[in-house]
Amino acid sequence: MAGEQGPGAEPVVAAGTPGTPPTAPAPTGPVPPPGADLAELALVTGDAPSAVLLVDLSARTVVHTNSVADQLAPGVRLPVGLDVWSDAARLRDLAGARLSDTDHPLSRLARSQPVLGQGVSAARVSELGTRREPLWVVALPMLDAPMLQQHALVVLLPMRHREAAEAAMDAAQVQAQLRDRAVLATGLAFTVADARAADQPLVWVNPAFTASTGYSFEEAVGRNCRFLQGSATDPATVAAIRAALDAGEGITTSLLNYRKDGTAFWNQLSVNPISGPDGELTHFVGIQADITTRVAADAERDRALVAERGARLEAEQARREAEQAQARLRLLAEATTRLAVTLDTAQCRQHLVDLVVPELADWVLLLSSDEHGHLREVSAKHRSGHHQKLQDYTRALRHALLPGPPTQTLLGGASARRISDYDSPTRRAERESWVSDSSMLDLSDDLGAASLLILALPGRRAGDDVMVLVRGPGSPRHSEDDLDIAVDLARRAGLILDNARLYEEQHAIAAALQSSLLPALPAVPGLTAAARYQAAASGAHVGGDFYELIALPDHAVGLAIGDVVGHDVMAAAAMGHLRGLLRACAWDAAAGSTAAVLERVDDLLAGLGIATMATLAYARLNPDPTGGWTLTHSSAGHPPLLLRHPGGEVEVLSTDPELLLGVAPQRRHAARHHLAVGSTLLAYTDGLVERHDEDLDTGLRRLAAALAAGPDDVEDLAEHLLATLASTTDDTALLVLRT
Template sequence: MRDEVAAADVSAITGDAPAAVLLVHLSERTVVHVNPVARQLAPDAVLPLSVDAWSDAARLLDLDGAELSETEHPLSRVARSEPVVGQAVSAAAGSDLGDRREPLWVVALPMAGAPMLEDHALVVFLPLRDRRAARAAMDAATEQAVLRDRAVLATGLSFTVADARDPDLPLVWVNPAFTATTGYGMDEVVGRNCRFLQGPGSDPAARTTMREALEAGEPVTVTLLNYRKDGLAFWNQVAMSPIFGPDGALTHYVGIQTDVSGRVAADRARDDALAAERAARAEAEEARARAEEHRARLDLLAEATHRLSGTLDVGECRRRLLRLVVPQLADWAVVISPDDKGQIGQVTALHARAEETGRFEEYLDALRRTALRGPLQELLLQGASARRIGDYGSPQVRELRRGWVRDERVLDLSDELGVTSVLVVPLPGRRRDNDLMVLVRTGEGEEHTDDDLGIAVDLGRRAGLLLDNARLYEEQHHIATELQRSLLPDLPHVPGLQLAARYHAGQDGNDVGGDFYEVIDVPGDGVAVVIGDVAGHDVYAAAAMGHLKGLLRACAWDRTLESPAAVLSRVDELTVALGMTTMATVSYARLVPDGPGHWSLEHSSAGHPPLLVRHEDGTVRYLPDASDVPLGVEPALRRETRTERLPVGSLLLGYTDGLVERRGEVLSVGQERLARVVAAAPHDPQALCDHLLAELGDSHDDIALLAVRL
């Protein structure tokens, strides 16, 4: 049984469970650092703690259940600088090692020669899966210790300690088993990261798993292919455990490494397989390179679609395109956009090297002033095929280039910039080519290839369509902006009143909608103020709003309609009579001077948020609700008018729901927020409107504001 266990891999006994690790200060006989698993064994221990006290805190027993004596205590022995080659114990507390009182295999090694850890020892507790294995392993270690290094023979494990306070995690100590396994002596490894054991066959995924765990300060166990100093490959099971000091700071990583690759025959068979793999890899290298090029091409096209579709600004779209191709396909690049006459209207450019800015800008200025002709004009306007021009500086190509532009200064400056290779690629839109992209490589780089041209053409097709979309959006945006501006009136001058109004497009991207305001100088001494919101957020809503405003103005001038409620009711009747399907909320108020120092306010609402009044003393209140259903819902409804008497100096605010409504929020919360903001806002109506939009203008809905100071 003893021979069988001695010959077996320790990993077969201990499995792949994590280890509990301590660092012991020898001269002070104290435990100064522990890893998380060791903290589970003695959860109440506060470091630094004497080795005996820590052992008592963990309640260590031998496998027969007896308490450890002072002379045989493994922690006490290592504190006397004696190595513990293997002793089976058990701990009271359950942990990641296993359930309560499962046997643990203790290995303790003084760390002689370790920088900054000369007076320390490493103590490792490994799980043993059954009592017989524990006893056999301990007996085997004791009987054969005279033949070889005791730690190597007892465990078959290599121990390393790395400094976690250094970002590169350099080794500060290894045990003799590490030297025996890898062929590297301590003087060859101290100060280096343990990655020198890796090689061409090491699994990148395993390396990534280990790197990510170490960066996160977490324990990790991986198995990967390593290489001895003599080049012999072996499979290494590596368990890295973080060690923390008394203050909780990560100080070291303890590595436990086990050769799990088998004996010499298995090593040779594996090396033969690796040699065959290397031969196969060499045969497949060309195919892999082609696949990488293809994947890089697809990645670039996918990235181009993602980046270019992320903006609807034409200029920004061109700049993003240039950032994609420089420096991957060019040392510098230019996008030329035509004017109405088919000549250079706009030039957008990017150079990879900032030191070339002076001469590059001079070249761009000359390019903007010249006229295109020949092949470049054909590419820009007639959909000609893309071109690759190598040997750009040769006399033959120089003569050919004379037919491209009218100003030869452009050609001279391009020569001064060291141009060696050029790709000229159209960026086709839906109906015509809208832009031309020129990709340039200089003498420091290789010339373009046919593959580069293919990538540029594919990229040009995608970019052309996306630029076309952005250009179409800008045109629609301009139309929408002008339409909205034409629908929102200039406020009239009304004696005794200060007026201010704002329209703010919501964050949903619609620049035109149904929100509106109106101030109407009605017959007599009064003035009507209107704030409303037609259902919808598009050009159709804006058109419906224009119709509705016309009806409101006409009804406001009808002397037979004596109250705001009558005006709204009449508008409701007319929308039905005229076949309009408009639904809208409207707040209609009429202000009339009411003796010295006061105004009379009559108001009615068709489902609109209540008007708000701020008095001279700063108090804010919402007017009593005169709200009925919106226009277009129930035309026969009898509406209500309410009357207020407001002193001069009061401020009346009408607004649309985009100012107060937020998704997932009760309306009353938004109204309370608006009241607080209005109370703290400036007294001037213009400044008040700007203040409200700055504080509350982050809505997804449109906002219209109308402020009237009496």
């Protein structure tokens, strides 16, 4: 029971909300076990609405009721006889007999005997018929209450759980002692306050009130019940009670009250307005129950739930962090894999923008500058496409971005920046300082730009590439974690891009060198010629394989095919030296034999100290007066020439095995053949025949078969042989002549 702080009083609080029928469906929840101690009766009755009567014992009539009692006995006009009211409410004992016909609670009350707890039942009428609902009756004569002598308070408490209620009733019937202390043991205290008197003082309290609060009957009666309030009593709850009493309505609530000794306890309070026969509000009848144990249990449960929820949140946070870490590792691993599969910078840049959208950005810019600080390349991608908008933006950016490396313009020399408030007005001035035309900033806003990560992609030369990761207003702003992973990604991407760019530069140099070393074929009357060179699939696309076709001064033709030991730029340089020596020796020995040419080249390599070793086949074709050509050829350890006769058969033009050029000067030998008109001569390097898992004879047979089946046109034949037989692991050169 509690009162307000200030004028007015809340004399009592009873379990229930006036106006709600006592026969409402029972709440769900755990059911106390049968035979539960009556000390748990508050758990059985709960906070369901109670019917309250004031009975004039002298006249044995009900003189005051609350609204719940009126609903139990509808249509009854007060005052009314106690038995008449009981019959109107269709009260029965547990055996089903009408109370008016038994020596039961209300009958004993008429003899001024208290009823400290007894089970009855009332009829509940619904569309499905009539059913009985258990009630717990407490009836207390108020012989010492001012102005209420010869009156009694009757409270009918609905039972929340039928099984538990019946068990409690059975226990009360069996043990009178338990029944006599039931109300006291449950902590149910009953009070009556005068609703018509100023400050609504208490006019009666039962012994349970004294036991639960420490205030005696004399200390309580005549006072407003606000004396139960204390420093921690909730003012809002007190105000709610005050408002209900002022409106003459019932209320049920819980609040913190204080006993006489100053100890605090939680009170479940219910107040019920009682009216007389004329409908005038006369009293407030209240019920209070000490629910401190329940509140403490609820608080402990809440603490446990909070702790459990906190543990779950921590576990969930740990799980998310682990998933994020794994996602970062996957992203970095995928970046390394996808970027390293190509040495083409355009493909590498495309792989990079594909990787970061949408993982780290809604859209991305990849900027590269030349040695003068001008934008050389701009790559862009948006998760929503917007191809035309991106094209317009990148075109405008090329002209509007201030001169100088983007690393200086956008980063000021730093390696990375996070601008999570990029769309704020305070950033506008900085954004305008990056471009010569501020109107282009509207284009980026149109694409959606709220948060930025700007990162330099480091390479051997600082500041070539900058990556800008952009998130729009609908996406989370970039965090420090996003920046960390982006910096790691930028470091890897920068090195891979730099390697690809370096490879392309080396390739361009190698291509230029190779182009300068491989000659254009001269036009020779009576001969058609085609040549091909293909570098290995890896490397600098240049090596030591070469071919040569020389129009000699005596109208003969010199043909050479060679392979300098090695597969790099050094081999190509050595090949250049060797070609120069060969051409000079072939020109000077125009009338000499092919063997003499090879011997002279050997002498020069040794005499000039050129540490070059190479295989070489050299041939000389002289026009034959009778038709066709006379072929003389020599070999320094080179695979043999192949001759396809006009009829299609292929002949291997073997020579005696001899050492490579550059090993030691030695005597060379020559062989001679006649080439009829329509013959095809093939000179080649070992990339066309050698395989690591087979012998040379197998490769020669395969090449002879391909030559026999090839087309007559020399260009087509060269393409056919290269496409069919060229090795991917070794350089290949070939020269085809058709007479």
